[in-house]
Amino acid sequence: MKRSLMVAAAVAAFVVPAASPLAVLAQETAPDRGEIREQRREARAAARAEQPTPPARREEPRPQPRAEPPSRPEVRQDRREDRQERREDRREDRQERRQDRREDRQDRPARPEVRQDRREDRQDRRQDRREDRQERRQDRREDRQDRPNRPDNRQDRREDRRENRQERREDRQERRQDRREDRQERREDRREYREFRQRFNGDNWRRDWNRRHGRDWWRHDRRWRGYSGVRFGFYFAPGYGYYNVPRSYWNQRWGVGQYLPSIFWRYQLDDWRTYGLGYPPEGTRWVLVDNHIYLIDEYDGYIIDVIYDAWSW
16 A cells, blocks of 8 residues: 555656646647637628628509499499390290290180080999999898898807806806815815824834834845935835935925825835824825825825834934
């Protein structure tokens, strides 16, 4: 560090004295500002002296006075004369046309004759129309004579209407009678259903069945042959085997008073005595659906009684 400082000081000691005479020469050779301004002024004055003088302006010609138009009364008089002449020409043309039309009319036939011919034509046409109408009326009369008499047709229609009304009344009476009979049968069926419920109890049957049988009692029963446990989407019915169940009915149960779907009606327990079930009333049957036993009406599937979880697997 010290060495570098010493070298820089030595270089400065030699360079400064050598550069001073150069600065003095530069100051002496620099031009004076006053002289420069003077030279610029002289150049401007010489340029102005050399410019040419502008040309003198030309005198414009004075406007000459316009010719005076003719007086208005004379112009109006001329126009009136022209109009009058045109009117005269039109009148002459009209008169000539009228004269030509009169000559043409004289060449035509007389009007009374033409009117007379037209009247005769009209009368002929009217006469023809009357004759046509009379012929049409005559044809219609003949057609009516060929048709059957109207009073007879009306009488037949009235009789048919009476018969139809009588038949409708009879049908209504029959329907009412059928409804009454159906109501009477339903009442009798309800009485039988009540009597069956009084003499049979599903809870007592399940308790007695489980107490008398073990959990694997079905293994030695031929009706349960082929049963291998629960299968998803399938039910098992003794004597029928596995059957497919729609997805909407899978793992679903119904209660008393509801209607069992018809797809389960065919899986009937005919040997109800073997299982110790009560005697089903007339028109009913025991049906096995999954692990539940339903007593249903054979006509519409009405559930009379139900035993839930009948078997213990």
